[in-house]
Amino acid sequence: MLPAASVTLDVEDLRPTPELPERVVDATHRVLDLFAEHGVRASVYVVGELAERRPELVRRAAAEGHEVGLHAWAHVPIPTLTPAAFAADTRRGRALLQDLSGQEVVGFRAPMMSLVPEASWAIPLLGEMGFAYSSSVLPAPSPLYGWPGLPRRPFRWRDGPVEFPCPLVRLGPIDLPYLGGTYLRVLPSAVRRLGLRRSRDDEALWAYCHPWEFDPDEPFHPHDHIGMLASRIAWLRRSRMERQVRRLLADPVAPPLAEVHATLEADGTGLVVVDPTEVAPPGRSARWAEGRLRQR
Numbered sequence: 001m002l003p004a005a006s007v008t009l010d011v012e013d014l015r016p017t018p019e020l021p022e023r024v025v026d027a028t029h030r031v032l033d034l035f036a037e038h039g040v041r042a043s044v045y046v047v048g049e050l051a052e053r054r055p056e057l058v059r060r061a062a063a064e065g066h067e068v069g070l071h072a073w074a075h076v077p078i079p080t081l082t083p084a085a086f087a088a089d090t091r092r093g094r095a096l097l098q099d100l101s102g103q104e105v106v107g108f109r110a111p112m113m114s115l116v117p118e119a120s121w122a123i124p125l126l127g128e129m130g131f132a133y134s135s136s137v138l139p140a141p142s143p144l145y146g147w148p149g150l151p152r153r154p155f156r157w158r159d160g161p162v163e164f165p166c167p168l169v170r171l172g173p174i175d176l177p178y179l180g181g182t183y184l185r186v187l188p189s190a191v192r193r194l195g196l197r198r199s200r201d202d203e204a205l206w207a208y209c210h211p212w213e214f215d216p217d218e219p220f221h222p223h224d225h226i227g228m229l230a231s232r233i234a235w236l237r238r239s240r241m242e243r244q245v246r247r248l249l250a251d252p253v254a255p256p257l258a259e260v261h262a263t264l265e266a267d268g269t270g271l272v273v274v275d276p277t278e279v280a281p282p283g284r285s286a287r288w289a290e291g292r293l294r295q296r
């Protein structure tokens with residue numbers, strides 16, 4: 001039997017301008033319908049400014065038993081913010097989601113896995129604000145945002161929350177975030193199952209997806225923050241997404257990450273503690289890959 005993976009959904013409105021039709025509401029309902037049909041409870045991370053405009057999305061997710069977490073106040077990479085702006089926005093987002101969901105919001109997901117060394121100032125702030133865990137790092141070289149050298153299993157940041165790093169599988173020379181939306185859409189399910197079979201017992205496995213990936217009819221738009229190539233990839237093969245995610249939901253599913261976190265804490269076996277200032281500097285391949293698809 002395959003090991004179980006938690007299911008997570010990052011709810012964001014990626015329209016490049018507000019003049020375009022808003023598609024995120026319908027798309028989010030479509031994904032929540034799919035979760036309901038399969039009886040799956042997920043971690044649903046919502047962008048704060050979207051929650052303010054469309055509170056019904058948060059209310060529905062909470063009413064259906066999903067964990068509600070914060071996907072930042074605005075969908076921008078953390079390193080583009082000042083610590084003061086990040087702290088004010090994130091506090092506001094957490095308070096809003098708690099009001100709307102009636103849950104204590106303990107989980108944080110950075111936009112685009114943008115918790116990277118130059119944004120390590122955010123880590124103690126997350127702990128101070130009351131987040132018990134974050135799932136915001138890709139522990140490998142990445143053409144967008146990665147943090148090579150971090151552990152692949154859950155760890156505790158020194159002076160910060162627990163981190164659930166994005167699960168990776170080694171294929172040839174690269175580490176693929178095989179449970180991520182793009183990979184679920186583009187690669188055959190066999191790759192996902194291979195990654196799960198190769199995973200270690202001490203990893204916390206989680207898949208992630210986005211409402212827009214379930215929206216094959218959206219016309220192509222370039223997104224300034226990720227550049228043309230990544231925008232194209234974000235638009236590719238969306239018509240396969242629902243089918244691929246149905247397969248994932250039919251395989252063993254783990255509880256939302258807040259519950260995985262609570263179990264880890266209760267277990268008391270202790271997690272490795274990572275000082276963000278002491279992670280080994282990236283090697284040559286990491287320096288080559290890092291940030292190549294980011295808009296400059």
Ligand SMILES: [Zn+2]
Pocket residue numbers: 010012071075110111112
């Ligand atoms: Zn996002």
